[in-house]
Amino acid sequence: MHHEMASHMAAYADDLIARGVPPDEAHRRARVEFGPLEEVREECRESVGLRWPFVLARDLRYAARILRKSPAFTFTALLTLALCIGLNTAIFSVVDSMLLRQLPYPDPGRLVAIETHQQSTGEDYRGFAVTGRTLEELRGASAFEIAAFSGISAGINLVNGAHVESVSAQRVTAGYFHVLRVAPAIGREFTPTEDVRGGAAVTVLSHRLWMRLFNGDRSAVGRPVNLKGEPYTIVGVMPAGFHPPDPVDLWAPLRPSRSGEGGGTNYDVVGRLRPGATLAQADAQVALVAVDAQKSGEFDKGTKIEMHALPLQREFTKNIRTPLLVLWAAVVVVLIIGCVNIAALLLVRGAARAREIGTRMALGSGKSAVVRQLLCETVLLAFVGGAIGIVLGELGLKVLKMLAGRSVDLTDVALDGRVLLISACASILTGLIFGLVPALQTSRVDIRTALLDGGSRGIAGGGRNWIRRCLVVTEVALGLVLLVVAGLLVRTFLYLHGLNPGFDGSNVLTAGISLQDARYKTAQRVNRFFDDTLDRVRQMPGVQVAGAGLTLPYEQPLNIGFKRMDGPHPDAQGAVTNLTYITPGFFEALHARLVRGRLLADADRKETEPVAMVNEAFVREYLRDQDPIDSHISTSNANRRIVGIIGDFPQANGYGSYGPLSPAPGVFVPVSQVSDGFLQLVHVWFAPRLVIRTNGRSNANIAGVAEAVRSADPLMPVASFAAMDDVISRYMSDERFQAELLGALAALAMLLAAVGIYGLIANTVVERTRELGVRMALGSTSWQALRSVALPGVILALVGVAAGCALARACVGFVSHLVYGVRPTDPSTFVIAALALLLTAAIASLLPALRVTRLNPADTLRAE
Amino acid sequence: MGKQVDILQGMLDMMILKAVSLGPLHGYGVLLRIQQISKDALQIPQGSLYPALYRLEHKGWIESTWGESENKRKAKYYTLTATGRKQLRAETAEWSKLSDAIASLLKATPDEV
Numbered sequence: 001m002h003h004e005m006a007s008h009m010a011a012y013a014d015d016l017i018a019r020g021v022p023p024d025e026a027h028r029r030a031r032v033e034f035g036p037l038e039e040v041r042e043e044c045r046e047s048v049g050l051r052w053p054f055v056l057a058r059d060l061r062y063a064a065r066i067l068r069k070s071p072a073f074t075f076t077a078l079l080t081l082a083l084c085i086g087l088n089t090a091i092f093s094v095v096d097s098m099l100l101r102q103l104p105y106p107d108p109g110r111l112v113a114i115e116t117h118q119q120s121t122g123e124d125y126r127g128f129a130v131t132g133r134t135l136e137e138l139r140g141a142s143a144f145e146i147a148a149f150s151g152i153s154a155g156i157n158l159v160n161g162a163h164v165e166s167v168s169a170q171r172v173t174a175g176y177f178h179v180l181r182v183a184p185a186i187g188r189e190f191t192p193t194e195d196v197r198g199g200a201a202v203t204v205l206s207h208r209l210w211m212r213l214f215n216g217d218r219s220a221v222g223r224p225v226n227l228k229g230e231p232y233t234i235v236g237v238m239p240a241g242f243h244p245p246d247p248v249d250l251w252a253p254l255r256p257s258r259s260g261e262g263g264g265t266n267y268d269v270v271g272r273l274r275p276g277a278t279l280a281q282a283d284a285q286v287a288l289v290a291v292d293a294q295k296s297g298e299f300d301k302g303t304k305i306e307m308h309a310l311p312l313q314r315e316f317t318k319n320i321r322t323p324l325l326v327l328w329a330a331v332v333v334v335l336i337i338g339c340v341n342i343a344a345l346l347l348v349r350g351a352a353r354a355r356e357i358g359t360r361m362a363l364g365s366g367k368s369a370v371v372r373q374l375l376c377e378t379v380l381l382a383f384v385g386g387a388i389g390i391v392l393g394e395l396g397l398k399v400l401k402m403l404a405g406r407s408v409d410l411t412d413v414a415l416d417g418r419v420l421l422i423s424a425c426a427s428i429l430t431g432l433i434f435g436l437v438p439a440l441q442t443s444r445v446d447i448r449t450a451l452l453d454g455g456s457r458g459i460a461g462g463g464r465n466w467i468r469r470c471l472v473v474t475e476v477a478l479g480l481v482l483l484v485v486a487g488l489l490v491r492t493f494l495y496l497h498g499l500n501p502g503f504d505g506s507n508v509l510t511a512g513i514s515l516q517d518a519r520y521k522t523a524q525r526v527n528r529f530f531d532d533t534l535d536r537v538r539q540m541p542g543v544q545v546a547g548a549g550l551t552l553p554y555e556q557p558l559n560i561g562f563k564r565m566d567g568p569h570p571d572a573q574g575a576v577t578n579l580t581y582i583t584p585g586f587f588e589a590l591h592a593r594l595v596r597g598r599l600l601a602d603a604d605r606k607e608t609e610p611v612a613m614v615n616e617a618f619v620r621e622y623l624r625d626q627d628p629i630d631s632h633i634s635t636s637n638a639n640r641r642i643v644g645i646i647g648d649f650p651q652a653n654g655y656g657s658y659g660p661l662s663p664a665p666g667v668f669v670p671v672s673q674v675s676d677g678f679l680q681l682v683h684v685w686f687a688p689r690l691v692i693r694t695n696g697r698s699n700a701n702i703a704g705v706a707e708a709v710r711s712a713d714p715l716m717p718v719a720s721f722a723a724m725d726d727v728i729s730r731y732m733s734d735e736r737f738q739a740e741l742l743g744a745l746a747a748l749a750m751l752l753a754a755v756g757i758y759g760l761i762a763n764t765v766v767e768r769t770r771e772l773g774v775r776m777a778l779g780s781t782s783w784q785a786l787r788s789v790a791l792p793g794v795i796l797a798l799v800g801v802a803a804g805c806a807l808a809r810a811c812v813g814f815v816s817h818l819v820y821g822v823r824p825t826d827p828s829t830f831v832i833a834a835l836a837l838l839l840t841a842a843i844a845s846l847l848p849a850l851r852v853t854r855l856n857p858a859d860t861l862r863a864e
Numbered sequence: 865m866g867k868q869v870d871i872l873q874g875m876l877d878m879m880i881l882k883a884v885s886l887g888p889l890h891g892y893g894v895l896l897r898i899q900q901i902s903k904d905a906l907q908i909p910q911g912s913l914y915p916a917l918y919r920l921e922h923k924g925w926i927e928s929t930w931g932e933s934e935n936k937r938k939a940k941y942y943t944l945t946a947t948g949r950k951q952l953r954a955e956t957a958e959w960s961k962l963s964d965a966i967a968s969l970l971k972a973t974p975d976e977v
Contacts, residue, residue: 004891005914007937011892012910014935035911043915048922 001041009034059376076755077345081385084338085423086392091331092419094400095324103312104243106181110273111312112144112282120303128315130269131298132262137289143282144271147176148254155687155719156514159226160213166514166719167249179272187221187236195253204236204251229518245316282309322817323738330745333482337475337749339430341756344471346434348763378435382428403740469796472756476800477807479753483833484808486746488819493739495821496661496732502649503590505724511690511705512719515683522676529712530583536708537692542701546692547585554731556652558682562635567626578651578666581674587646589693597629597644604670610638616648618665635667637675659820661731687719754844761793762848777857785852793845801834876916881952884926890939925951
């Protein structure tokens with residue numbers, strides 16, 4: 001284009017020269033008569049429709065300049081956008097991936113789990129396990145094919161030649177892998193003949209274990225490997241990509257029956273809907289099985305049984321469903337607050353720019369041009385804010401992964417693209433709507449009024465402000481709800497953390513072993529092992545005291561029935577209590593508190609009188625009306641005399657409504673006084689622990705203990721070592737994570753609300769500069785002016801807090817499942833949250849108002 | 865130079881098409897030719913020329929090629945396309961009809977009403 005026009009002008013100039021005009025004059029006339037080059041070019045472009053990229057570029061450059069000129073607004077808007085989009089997405093991504101993580105099986109949508117709901121007086125229990133009898137009934141259902149597995153995947157002893165290792169094993173029925181539609185890569189899975197009592201001892205290995213033991217040798221199939229002290233034949237190896245949600249090293253047949261293990265709800269069930277069947281049909285058939293179970297007499301009279309078929313996904317997310325949904329709601333609230341902030345910011349800005357817009361329109365800019373230019377500003381803000389947001393989001397995700405630590409597996413979580421898009425769209429939409437409002441408004445406005453009015457430098461227009469005030473109140477109210485919920489979760493965690501452990505866990509080392517072993521079928525053998533090992537351990541130089549027990553404090557112990565044999569209320573029908581066996585030295589190593597009586601001692605042997613200890617909670621619950629010492633209870637196959645009372649410690653409970661951790665009633669029996677059958681059963685479910693109080697140097701002690709165990713039994717591996725303190729904190733890691741996350745979100749909400757208030761008050765100051773100047777010239781003091789400016793902010797916050805309290809009151813019902821140790825409607829949480837928010841609001845109102853004190857009345861009156 | 869008449873855009877399009885139909889021209893050449901044929905009665909403001917040329921090219925009625933002008937400068941030469949020729953014929957017919965109508969209006973005498 002340039003060449004063409006240049007040669008045109010040159011040609012015209014030449015003509016002029018030919019007519020006698022001097023060359024300089026000729027060129028000048030040619031240029032002048034042609035007209036302004038740039039305009040002509042613009043018109044050419046416009047006529048071809050090619051103008052828009054230039055227009056866009058120009059608008060964007062102007063937008064960038066405008067935004068740079070008001071750094072406070074730009075910074076606040078960008079920060080709000082970035083926080084909304086980025087951090088929100090990070091948390092959304094965590095929640096999303098955990099709740100919706102796909103099960104790693106083909107066609108997982110057709111897999112179902114069976115949930116049982118047991119209700120009796122005082123007890124409400126939901127679980128995913130069934131009895132052996134119910135399992136048989138379920139096999140008859142036509143809507144789905146079924147398999148069962150042991151819900152408890154205990155560590156067992158594996159011996160392969162010289163290689164001794166503790167591995168995690170899961171027991172499954174024949175057909176389990178078929179239901180999952182994952183076939184072994186080599187060999188086969190179990191047959192029904194192997195899956196009954198007395199059937200062949202066979203096992204299927206995981207890929208990792210097969211590589212570790214046999215280095216990928218395919219001839220391993222058919223060879224024996226020593227498990228639990230007995231030879232098992234390897235019949236299959238699973239493929240390398242098979243990763244069940246909980247890691248498993250090998251599988252063995254479950255051998256379900258109606259007695260023993262099958263007499264209680266110990267079998268987990270997985271089913272696959274047959275082609276053409278629906279979940280509703282499965283649910284109906286399962287309900288019929290529930291009716292039958294209720295009539296079977298396996299459960300206590302008066303217990304109501306209900307059963308449902310649910311998608312298998314639900315079983316694996318059962319513990320995290322509620323907390324994650326709460327998190328999700330919190331994130332949505334923060335997003336709303338953020339959008340409210342953006343809206344308020346833009347409204348304020350729009351009002352402030354009425355003058356500028358009026359000027360531009362007076363100078364000839366059309367309405368569409370103004371709208372387009374404002375749109376550019378908003379879009380530019382949105383993009384930059386979004387980009388910063390993504391960076392913040394990645395950062396936030398790293399922090400979250402660090403916070404989660406070992407309690408939650410977050411390794412494959414990445415910023416979810418969908419969620420990023422949703423957050424971005426929400427923010428951008430808000431920006432567009434509220435950014436355009438002033439443009440659409442002022443383009444209707446009488447330009448003359450806008451110019452003369454001097455924008456809004458006069459007395460603050462009350463009517464126009466009410467939208468912004470509503471927005472601030474909304475923000476504060478939502479912020480309060482989040483603060484209250486976060487406060488409750490924090491208090492829950494603090495409660496659990498602050499529970500008196502009842503013992504001293506520092507410098508206590510625990511070592512887990514598996515006695516689910518053919519060589520330990522008798523009580524005599526078990527006791528000899530404990531005696532031998534503990535003797536050696538006690539002789540180690542760093543060891544002060546040592547003992548052993550079936551389960552540790554804080555862990556979930558065995559539930560078993562018992563009966564009171566004497567006292568004013570001997571029981572015809574027994575109750576359920578926690579029970580564990582221990583050796584002498586267990587309580588001493590833990591420095592547990594002996595309340596009355598004596599501890600169990602070496603003198604308590606098989607030949608002597610059966611005895612037991614109980615804890616204070618047991619006494620409070622069952623032995624209130626009698627002297628506990630020398631009372632008798634019948635439990636674990638013996639009529640036992642209570643010889644001592646031990647102080648309470650928190651326990652995870654598998655029955656009743658005791659919450660995640662609480663001091664529940666417990667009975668402690670000597671391992672020397674339990675039967676063979678009892679030991680065989682409990683060792684299927686629990687791995688006993690050595691409990692050793694040391695002088696603190698853990699590495700040397702660990703090696704020493706491992707050696708002691710090896711000397712007592714060369715074929716017994718130590719399954720795990722853990723410091724007692726670590727065991728304790730593992731039981732609170734979930735609550736800690738939740739408290740931290742929700743606390744972070746609440747802090748974010750508070751920050752955003754503070755920013756909103758700050759913006760409102762700052763803007764009021766600017767608006768009322770002239771008015772305040774007049775007032776101060778007429779005698780008002782700085783402090784009075786300051787108060788009149790800052791007070792509305794505080795009042796708005798008060799209104800917001802009041803509304804928020806009402807809202808929060810309604811909402812706490814949803815989180816009551818997660819709250820322990822404190823009543824959800826406890827007023828102190830509300831009061832503290834309200835005060836925190838009001839304090840923040842007061843600071844956010846005062847800071848901008850302080851500018852008023854620096855006002856020089858003479859200056860403000862002059863500046864017009 | 866005779867009296868200059870301000871020209872509407874539609875007529876400008878027609879004039880350019882006509883000028884180009886008589887042989888390929890560059891922009892300045894179109895200006896000169898129109899002046900020449902109308903015997904200086906019609907003067908096109910130089911700034912309006914190029915936007916009109918670009919518009920006509922965009923509509924496909926003329927096409928351009930780069931060439932060398934008389935004074936050895938690079939210039940774009942415009943020629944009429946087939947569609948352009950059709951358009952010129954149509955517009956000429958329209959213009960004739962219009963000018964006939966106006967002529968007969970102006971010739972009307974009181975007793976013909």
